[in-house]
Amino acid sequence: MPSSKNEILQRIRQANTSQVTGVRTQSTLIRTTPMGDSEAKLDHDDLVKQFIERVEDYRSTMVEIGPDELASAFEKVLLGIEAREGFDTICVAPPLLHLFNKTVAGYKVTHPDRLTLKDYNSKVLGTLTGCAIGLAASGTIIFNSSDDEAPGISTLVPDHLFVVINESQIAQDIVGAITSFDLGRPLTMVSGPSATSDIELARVEGVHGPRNLTVFVVRQ
């Protein structure tokens, strides 16, 4: 009996040799890219504006800040969040740790390496992290598991996700966005908080992932 791999490949070849239609070579494909060209001409300010609007559309919180304002802006946001019994820790991506002196808004600032899975589930209120790029057209943030970021587990399990993005990291749309990464590490695309519409199509945020997404856009 032939292996199922050979059997399947054989059947595909048989099916395809009897076909007369079909686009055989890639060179015959129509040339067009996602979103076309018309939006590509947005100037930088409009691009940032579109990014902010469209991330906000997913019911996320957007905070525009100056170059040195992250620590104070983050503290302010945290003070506005309802405290949750037992959740006394904030996970901060290593490159951002130097901004804080052990605590922020009363929460312990902690390096991801010192947190267990159990901690993320029962102690960590949220995670502050950088990201790879942002896409304005769809309001998307892309993580590529680099050292600038907190680990995937920390951006997924806690209730809050806080992302810092520099305005220079915002791209127009997906064209060229995912082809530019080293695929040795997973890519995660995030557009708003976790959401479901499974019950009577009523939208509910925070089914399994973070309930709230806050994005700090750093303007120069």
Next chain:
Amino acid sequence: MSKTSSTIHGPNGSIPKANTWLLRTEHHGEERGRIFFKSRSTREIRNLQMRKNISHATTTIREKRKRVVSEVPNWEELRTRASQIKQHTLANLDVYLEEFERNVTRAGGKVHWARDAAQAREIALELVRESGASSVIKVKSMVTEEIGLNAYLSENGIEPTETDLAELICQLAGDESSHILVPAIHRNRVEIRDIFEATFAQKGSLEADPPKIAEAARKHLREKFLRSTVAISGGNFLVAETGSVAIVESEGNGRMCLTLPNNVISIVGIEKLIPTMEDLEVFLTLLPRSSTGERMNPYTTIWTGRPPAQMTPERETTEDRKSYNIILLDNGRTRVLSDEVGKQALACIRCSACLNVCPVYERVGGHSYESVYPGPIGAILTPQLVGDALAGDLAFASTLCGACYEVCPVKINIPEILIHLRSIHSDHKRDSVSGNLERGSFGIVGIVMGNTNLFNIASASVSRILKYGGPILNKIGKYLPPINGWVESRNLPKAPNDSLRDAYRKGTLDALLKK
């Protein structure tokens, strides 16, 4: 009908029994008998809750879709490109599959090949057993439903848990899914609350309020996410040039399954392949806008080979990479590929846009299609996967209005395939009594319409019959073949006094047309 199709869809079912797990039929005491769309939909259409929910869902998503599609200036060209990418991939599928396998293997993953449902289930079970787990968590996946994976795992002592909210509701209630995107849309919030209270939640502990219900599911599943060591997923796209797999989702259950357990198994149909990452950009623009009507879905995860394990202090002893296995499934897809017209269906990216615009689906709901794949896409996919003999009248579950073709992000010409499948179906009926009768009557119609005198006599008689016998026929017609099919649900048309030809002859044509 071409010669290839007749050998593919043999009337006596040349389809192996193992490929019929996707059927959701309930007739003749057999678990997986023939589909009876007409009788099932006649029953389903009386389910007012279902109709109300589905109508609300489809109308809402339709409007959202329209809005976000209009933001993409070159939407039509993009559809064409997506369609061509899929055609191109299918025409070279053997090459791309091997390229994908090489790249996954190079990145440390393992590729398995399954010719049918039974083989895919066996491989999956074997992999779960090797890991030593007695339970698995699942990312929502059509293909694992198609192969009946959950039932098989349970029979073999492995407990599967669906982690998508709607799939969890269906699993706990023992329901079939009724929509590709929102499978539990036939249930209302009170029913869902009751289902949860009857299973994992304490009686009287829950309010029938979507956020409260979702919160209960979050708590219930959180425990499973933290404990589980094996996750089983499907896959939205497989990228040949890199060996990457993409999973598109909303709730974060997919990310949980792909991030936390250290063993990931994907089961994916061979038609999910695309050549390059650049192609993925095209599909990630089309899919969410067509599916949920969002610019982008909340979470998309793309990984290659063995994803890194999540290191935390208590997990330090584990390997730094997860084990990754992917099972590439045929299960009838190569048979579909050999059908010149029908193979278009393999381009489907399961967005469910065709369901949301279908006037038939909106009224009869997903269960009427008696298959894992409901709606217009189900009406063309199921008959090809299980064969004409078992598909029954499913290819007739459409008005051929073409709305599905218009919204399809990969331009599958669904009406064309439906007509093709109907001709296959009619050819199989050729030697039956009803087939002979049908052919005989169309033969007579042909003779009458080919002869002016006969046609004049016939049209005059028909208008007289309608004029004088109409009211009576409307009452007793439901017992009289062949007009019973018509009279069952509507009255016979009223005939005008003169036929078009008579009016033309008398010079009263203008008056007739004004009526």
